Amino acid sequence: MANGMKKLLNIAAKLEVGKNRKNTFGKYAFRNAEDILTGLKPLMVEYGVFISIDDDVELIGDRYYIKSTVSAYDAETGDLIKECHAFARESLAKKGMDDGQLTGATSSYARKYALAGLFNLSPMKDLDETHTSEEKPSIDAETHHSLDETHAREEKPTMEMETHHSIEEMINLAYQKGIDGRAFAKVLYGKNLKDLSQDDIDNAVNRFYEKGGALEYYLGHCDNVAKESSRAESEARNG
Structure with missing residues (x-):
């Protein structure tokens, strides 16, 4: 276990994932789960650590949440080193997205937070849920976009708006x-x-x-x- 934690420490120290995506409405930069995984893959091979991600659905209060679990395993022994959980709640409706796309986007959002938590990437500055704009459908019907990517398409208002946090951020x-x-x-x-x-x-x-x-x-x-x-x-x- 000590050796596994040392491997995880080395990966966390070396992992650098820039916020190279832009949300033009909220005027902030962000990264998504795929960006983090792309940065992780060579380090997984280098240090012999396998990262697994699983999703579950949990009922909290009267709403359903996607619970993403990121687990790190020592590839040499198969032992679990550490795991981290994060939650995201599906919106009741989102223009331009069918139910499958909405679930996929919510899963991507929860996975990003779980990965960030495990590797100390600090997602606090992403402000993923700041928009309250009227939504413009611009979704490729066969692609699951992350919530960040969907929000980046919503550029209609130009006025400054107060930043609010989401309940998912508090739970996470x-x-x-x-x-x-x-x-x-x-x-x-x-x-x-x-x-x-x-x-x-x-x-x-x-x-x-x-x-x-x-x-x-x-x-x-x-x-x-x-x-x-x-x-x-x-x-x-x-x-």
């Missing part, structure tokens, strides 16, 4: 710290995921790593619960 941040998104929302706001407002989501993502922010608040709450539980058990024993 929490999940990469081993925190269930549902528990995270409940502790922070006393709400179910489906009841979070846009302000709730933006605040949680923007202040996730701040001192006294969302992550610190959640971990502090869990620590207090654990201490209270331990105290109650001790009192019951000494009863």
